[in-house]
Amino acid sequence: AQRVTQPEKLLSVFKGAPVELKCNYSYSGSPELFWYVQYSRQRLQLLLRHISRESIKGFTADLNKGETSFHLKKPFAQEEDSAMYYCALTPDNYGQNFVFGPGTRLSVLP
Amino acid sequence: SQTIHQWPATLVQPVGSPLSLECTVEGTSNPNLYWYRQAAGRGLQLLFYSVGIGQISSEVPQNLSASRPQDRQFILSSKKLLLSDSGFYLCAWSTWGGARSEAFFGQGTRLTVV
Numbered sequence: 001a002q003r004v005t006q007p008e009k010l011l012s013v014f015k016g017a018p019v020e021l022k023c024n025y026s027y028s029g030s031p032e033l034f035w036y037v038q039y040s041r042q043r044l045q046l047l048l049r050h051i052s053r054e055s056i057k058g059f060t061a062d063l064n065k066g067e068t069s070f071h072l073k074k075p076f077a078q079e080e081d082s083a084m085y086y087c088a089l090t091p092d093n094y095g096q097n098f099v100f101g102p103g104t105r106l107s108v109l110p
Numbered sequence: 111s112q113t114i115h116q117w118p119a120t121l122v123q124p125v126g127s128p129l130s131l132e133c134t135v136e137g138t139s140n141p142n143l144y145w146y147r148q149a150a151g152r153g154l155q156l157l158f159y160s161v162g163i164g165q166i167s168s169e170v171p172q173n174l175s176a177s178r179p180q181d182r183q184f185i186l187s188s189k190k191l192l193l194s195d196s197g198f199y200l201c202a203w204s205t206w207g208g209a210r211s212e213a214f215f216g217q218g219t220r221l222t223v224v
């Protein structure tokens with residue numbers, strides 16, 4: 001079965017400090033990995049996806065297949081990064097479901 | 111452009127009453143559709159997903175059911191609500207395509223069972 005874990009429910013960092021949100025997954029095949037973000041009073045939305053290899057709002061995520069991890073990183077946190085972050089996977093097949101982790105609330109302190 | 115509508119935004123229902131939450135998608139055809147429940151401390155839990163009309167997969171056995179009577183309509187129902195059904199329910203849709211997929215979420219429904 002597919003499963004996504006995020007060990008930290010809450011992560012607090014000071015503005016300007018590096019931040020790393022951890023995500024581990026279990027899946028027998030080769031899933032596609034995503035990070036979703038939910039800012040206060042906004043809809044849950046895609047932040048970045050593994051296949052794009054992109055940096056969004058300064059965030060990057062590297063897929064480590066050996067450790068089955070997809071940690072989200074940013075070198076210098078900003079107050080506007082405070083939000084709920086969800087790691088998600090979908091199998092690399094058509095018509096399959098998205099599975100989300102339990103989420104990590106990031107709080108960036110001034 | 112594609113949009114997703116979910117209603118109502120808030121709902122207060124007595125225990126034992128029925129439930130019907132509706133979600134519709136515009137601007138796309140044959141989407142994958144999802145119902146999630148978002149609970150504090152428990153994150154986003156997948157309840158049901160559908161890859162086509164009449165095709166429903168249930169992820170968590172519970173007091174709820176889902177139906178897809180039309181291509182872009184997804185309904186979450188219950189015959190008799192329990193107190194434990196209270197929560198924040200999110201509808202979402204996604205395209206087919208594996209790595210190119212993206213899930214788009216509705217605004218959610220806050221359900222309080224009293």
